[in-house]
Amino acid sequence: MELKARAPGKIILAGEHAVVHGSTAVAASVNLYTYVTLRFPTSDENDDSLKIQLKDMDLEFSWPIGRLEEGLPGFTSPVSSTPKSCLPESLKLIAALVEEKNIPEAKIGLAAGISAFLWLYVCIHGYKSATVIVTSELPLGSGLGSSAAICVALSATFLALSNSVNLDLSHQGWLSFSESELELVNKWAFEGEKIIHGKPSGIDNTVSTYGNMIKFRLGELTRLESTVPLKMLITNTKVGRNTKALVAGVAERTNRHPDAMASVFTAVDFISKELAELIQSPAADDLAITEKEEKLEELMEMNQGLLQSMGVSHASIETVLRTTLKYKLASKLTGAGGGGCVLTLLPTLLSHTVVDKVMAELETCGFQCLIAEIGGKGLEICFEGSS
């Protein structure tokens, strides 16, 4: 039996980092996906190992089942219906199993993703042979939620072939999960994100699971329907960074300046709530849309200023801000910052010539530009051969 899942990346329109500290944030899925295929060997294949193939990087890691039983004991009767947190003792055992694979130094960031994979798999399927294949359209570690997308896609394939989910195996093409199944996948994916991020808010896995646009606060999501088209230019500065370290940096700054940072988080909360109201309020004509876009630009600028005061901007992000401002366009970082991706609102009436010019200028700085569709579908699965 072979099954494939795809889970989208995301942009955060307002509220990253502050959301970890209890503020509201607004996020939307993007039409770039991580794909995970799960295959159990047939009895005559005689394959007694757990393998993960990272196709885009031409890497494969594999553990004999006996090595998993010995290195990560206690999973002879796995439970897929109750998401389990990976405690520090188990994380140490997993780290040892990953270390044995001698991941090339330049790709060492992958260790976190491989650890999340091992945890989710062993919790849900125990010591069962399988091959897992991963491909992704998302840049890794760039603020577009690659860690959440892989955790959602892994959890979905593992759960779909467990006894916690009932699926129509004859369905052709991409298939959505039921609400209760999505909730279960999202909870497991959050456990994976905890391994990668340390202290995630859960917004990234939630928007990847459910898709569309959401308002999120303290684990609670509200679905949003935008009345404006919302076209965003995404500029990848290609400056590598790691969400776990950036989230930890904001927590340290909060410990040093608790009152000042509490005010920053409160300001972000108001910005996110206003932004959510704004994008949902009716817009009768072009004038109303333009007015909304202007307000949205102001909120993005204010949020960026507050992200700077949290210490998560970067010289490359500032270069994008300065460049887009020359064309009177507003931008903010998206995701964890420290490099990674920047969003620029492209107003509805903006001419193609200006868009082309700004993109060309950003690209001469060595950045990569893309205009992604936002607010599309969330997690979907498909039985191989039918997509």
Ligand SMILES: Nc1ncnc2c1ncn2[C@@H]1O[C@H](COP(=O)(O)OP(=O)(O)OP(=O)(O)O)[C@@H](O)[C@H]1O
């Ligand atoms: N396709 C993938 N294959 C293997 N590991 C992956 C994959 N996608 C993500 N990861 C893991 O997630 C890490 C990147 O996660 P990180 O949270 O730092 O960035 P991000 O999720 O892309 O951005 P943000 O959290 O700001 O949205 C990678 O270093 C790797 O460990």
Ligand SMILES: C[C@@](O)(CCO)CC(=O)[O-]
């Ligand atoms: C930086 C952060 O707020 C968003 C990363 O996309 C972390 C999180 O919410 O888990």
Ligand SMILES: [Mg+2]
């Ligand atoms: Mg991430």
